[in-house]
Amino acid sequence: MEKLKSALSNCYLSLIVLFMYAPIATLVVLSFNxxxxxxxxxxxxxxxxxxxxxxxTIMAALRNTVIIAFLSAFVATVLGTLAAIAINNxxxxxxNIIMSITNVPMLNADIVTGISLMLxxxxxxxxxxxxxxxxxxxxxxxxxVILSVxxxxxxxxxxxYEAALDLGATPFQAFLTVVLPELMPGxxxxxxxxxxxxxxxxIITHFTRGAGIDTISTLVYSQVRKGxxxxxxxxxxxxxxxxxxxxxxxxxxxxxxxxxxxxx
Amino acid sequence: MSRNLxxxxxxxxxxxxxxxxxxxxxxxxxxxxxxxxxxSGCGKTTTLRIIGGFEKPDKGxxxxxxxxxxxxxxxxRQLNTVFQKYALFPHMSIEDNIAFGLRIKNKTDAYxxxxxxxxxxxxxxxxxxxxxxxxxxxxxxxxIAIARAIVNEPRLLLLDEPLGALDLKLRQxxxxxxxxxxxxxxxxxxxxxxxxxxxLTMSDYVVVMNQGYIQQAGSPEQIYxxxxxxxxxxxxxxxxxxxxxxxxxxxxxxxxADFKCVDAGFGNNKPVDVVxxxxxxxxxxxxxxxxxxxxxxxxxxxxxEIYEMECTTPDGFEWLIHSTELHEPGKKVGLYVKPSNxxxxxxxxxxxxxxxxxxx
Numbered sequence: 364m365e366k367l368k369s370a371l372s373n374c375y376l377s378l379i380v381l382f383m384y385a386p387i388a389t390l391v392v393l394s395f396n397x398x399x400x401x402x403x404x405x406x407x408x409x410x411x412x413x414x415x416x417x418x419x420t421i422m423a424a425l426r427n428t429v430i431i432a433f434l435s436a437f438v439a440t441v442l443g444t445l446a447a448i449a450i451n452n453x454x455x456x457x458x459n460i461i462m463s464i465t466n467v468p469m470l471n472a473d474i475v476t477g478i479s480l481m482l483x484x485x486x487x488x489x490x491x492x493x494x495x496x497x498x499x500x501x502x503x504x505x506x507x508v509i510l511s512v513x514x515x516x517x518x519x520x521x522x523x524y525e526a527a528l529d530l531g532a533t534p535f536q537a538f539l540t541v542v543l544p545e546l547m548p549g550x551x552x553x554x555x556x557x558x559x560x561x562x563x564x565x566i567i568t569h570f571t572r573g574a575g576i577d578t579i580s581t582l583v584y585s586q587v588r589k590g591x592x593x594x595x596x597x598x599x600x601x602x603x604x605x606x607x608x609x610x611x612x613x614x615x616x617x618x619x620x621x622x623x624x625x626x627x
Numbered sequence: 628m629s630r631n632l633x634x635x636x637x638x639x640x641x642x643x644x645x646x647x648x649x650x651x652x653x654x655x656x657x658x659x660x661x662x663x664x665x666x667s668g669c670g671k672t673t674t675l676r677i678i679g680g681f682e683k684p685d686k687g688x689x690x691x692x693x694x695x696x697x698x699x700x701x702x703x704r705q706l707n708t709v710f711q712k713y714a715l716f717p718h719m720s721i722e723d724n725i726a727f728g729l730r731i732k733n734k735t736d737a738y739x740x741x742x743x744x745x746x747x748x749x750x751x752x753x754x755x756x757x758x759x760x761x762x763x764x765x766x767x768x769x770x771i772a773i774a775r776a777i778v779n780e781p782r783l784l785l786l787d788e789p790l791g792a793l794d795l796k797l798r799q800x801x802x803x804x805x806x807x808x809x810x811x812x813x814x815x816x817x818x819x820x821x822x823x824x825x826x827l828t829m830s831d832y833v834v835v836m837n838q839g840y841i842q843q844a845g846s847p848e849q850i851y852x853x854x855x856x857x858x859x860x861x862x863x864x865x866x867x868x869x870x871x872x873x874x875x876x877x878x879x880x881x882x883x884a885d886f887k888c889v890d891a892g893f894g895n896n897k898p899v900d901v902v903x904x905x906x907x908x909x910x911x912x913x914x915x916x917x918x919x920x921x922x923x924x925x926x927x928x929x930x931x932e933i934y935e936m937e938c939t940t941p942d943g944f945e946w947l948i949h950s951t952e953l954h955e956p957g958k959k960v961g962l963y964v965k966p967s968n969x970x971x972x973x974x975x976x977x978x979x980x981x982x983x984x985x986x987x
Contacts, residue, residue, distance in 0.1 A: 522714035525681055528701040529708045530728035530779060544718040
C-alpha cells in the first residue's frame with residue numbers, strides 16, 4: 364500500500380514536471396535542428412548558436428538586456444534596502460500605509476504600468492531610450508527588493524547595532540559591519556529577483572523604449588512578425604539557461620555559504 | 628572613599644508623556660560595583676541606557692570623570708556595555724567579535740591577537756577563537772560578550788541583566804566570575820538586575836529604584852538590615868512589615884505588645900512601619916518569659932536549607948518565619964525578637980510617597 368502510494372505520488376510529480384518543462388525542452392531541441400522546419404528533425408547542428416553570436420542586432424540587444432538588468436537590479440537593491448530600513452523605523456500606521464503603497468505596483472497589470480510610465484516620460488518631455496527603460500525597470504523592481512529585504516530588517520536585532528556603537532563604531536561603520544551582513548540574505552535574494560524580473564520583462568520595456576533600441580524580448584517580438592528564425596530558439600535557450608542558473612544561485616547560495624561556514 | 632567616576636545630575640526622562648525617571652541624582656565611585664535594583668519598569672534600564680549614550684535625558688547632566696558627556700554619542704564614550712541578550716555578531720567568529728572594538732580603533736594585529744588571548748583566558752574560554760557563535764551555550768555566549776567589552780579597557784562596564792537568561796546554577800557561577808573579574812580588572816561595574824539576591828551578593832553599593840525614583844542607596848547590609856521604607860523592605864527579601872506606634876525612643880508597640888528596639892528620634896507616640904525579617908523571629912515555648920507575642924503555627928513549607936513557617940497571632944496577623952527547626956502546625960508558641968533586629972521606618976508622609984510603596 365505504502366509502495367503504491369509513493370509510486371502514485373512520484374507519477375504525479377513527474378507529470379507536473381513534464382508539462383512544465385516539455386515546451387522548453389521542445390525549444391531547446393529545435394534550437395539544435397539543422398532545418399528550419401518546426402515539425403521535422405533534419406539533423407544536429409550548432410549553427411544557429413554561431414549565427415546568433417555573429418548577429419550584431421542580437422548581440423546589441425543582449426548587451427542592453429544584461430546591462431539594464433544589472434544596473435536596474437543594483438540601483439533598486441540599494442534604494443530598496445535603504446527604504447526597507449526606513450519603513451521599518453516608522454510608526455505602525457505610516458508603516459502599513461507605505462507598505463500597501465509599495466505593494467500595489469506589483470499587483471498592477473504590466474501593461475498599465477508600461478503605458479503609464481510611457482505617458483509620464485512623455486509628459487515630462489523625457490525622450491524615450493535606454494535611460495527610460497532603465498528608470499522603468501528600477502521602478503518596477505523596487506517593491507520586490509523591499510518585500511524581500513523587509514523580513515530580514517524586522518528580524519535584525521537592534522541590540523547588535525547598539526553593541527557596535529558601544530564598541531566605538533560610527534553609525535555608518537556599524538551599518539556596514541553589523542547591520543548589512545545580517546540583512547545580506549534578503550538583499551541578495553532581492554537583487555536576484557530584480558535581476559530576473561528585469562531580464563524577463565517585455566511589456567514595460569516595449570512601452571518605454573525609444574526607436575532604435577532593443578532588448579532581447581522586444582527583438583524576439585519584432586522578429587516574430589517577420590517569421591521566427593531558429594537563431595531565436597538558440598537565443599531563447601540561452602536566456603532560459605541564464606535565468607535558470609541565476610535562480611539556482613539565488614536559492615542555493617545561502618545554503619552553500621552556511622556549509623562553507625560550518626566546515627571552516 | 629575614592630573619587631566619583633560618574634555623576635548623574637537631576638536626570639529626567641519621559642516617553643510618550645510617561646515619566647520614567649524623575650530628577651534622579653547619583654554619584655558612582657571609581658572602582659565600585661554598583662547595582663541598580665528594582666522591578667521591571669522602575670527606570671533602571673533607562674538609566675543605564677542614558678549612561679551608555681543610547682538615550683538622551685530630557686533634563687539633567689551626565690558627568691564622566693568630571694566632564695559633561697550628556698550629548699556625547701555612544702561610540703565616543705569610554706565605557707562598554709554587556710547587553711541583556713548578549714548582542715554578539717552572529718556572522719563573525721568569536722575572535723572577530725572580540726576584536727571588533729580594537730579593529731575600529733586601528734590597533735595592530737599583534738596587539739589584537741594578544742588581547743583576544745588574554746580576554747578569553749580571563750573568561751575561562753581559552754582556545755575558542757575560531758569557533759562560531761551558534762556553537763556556544765548561553766553562559767559561554769555571555770562570557771564572550773563580557774570579553775568583547777573588556778578588551779577595550781573601558782573605565783566603566785555597564786551590565787544590563789546579563790545573567791537573566793541563564794539557569795540558576797550557571798547564574799550563581801557567573802556571579803562569582805563577575806566579582807572575580809571586577810577585582811582582577813579594577814574597573815567600575817554598573818549592574819542592572821531585578822534579582823535582589825544577585826544584587827546583595829555582588830555589589831558594594833545597591834541603588835534600589837521604583838517608579839523612576841531612587842528609593843534607597845547604600846551598602847547591601849544597609850539595604851537589607853536598615854530599609855528606609857516599606858518598598859525597600861518588601862522588595863529586598865521576605866519580611867514582615869507591620870504598623871506600629873513609636874511610644875518613645877527605643878520602645879515600639881506592635882499589636883499592643885511592647886518591643887524594645889534600637890531606634891530613636893521618631894518622637895513620642897508616632898505611627899511607624901516596623902520591619903522584622905523572617906529569620907529574626909525566634910520561636911520559643913509559649914510559657915517562656917521572654918515571649919513577646921503568642922500565637923499558633925499555621926503553615927509550613929520545606930524550602931531546602933530552611934523551613935518557611937507562618938505563625939498567626941490573636942490579632943490575625945500571619946508572621947513569616949524562617950528557621951531550621953521544625954514546628955508543627957497547631958502548636959502554640961511564643962515569639963521573640965532581639966531589639967537590634969527590629970527596624971523602625973517612617974510612615975510615608977505624602978500621598979506621592981505612598982504611591983511608591985508596596986502594593987498590598
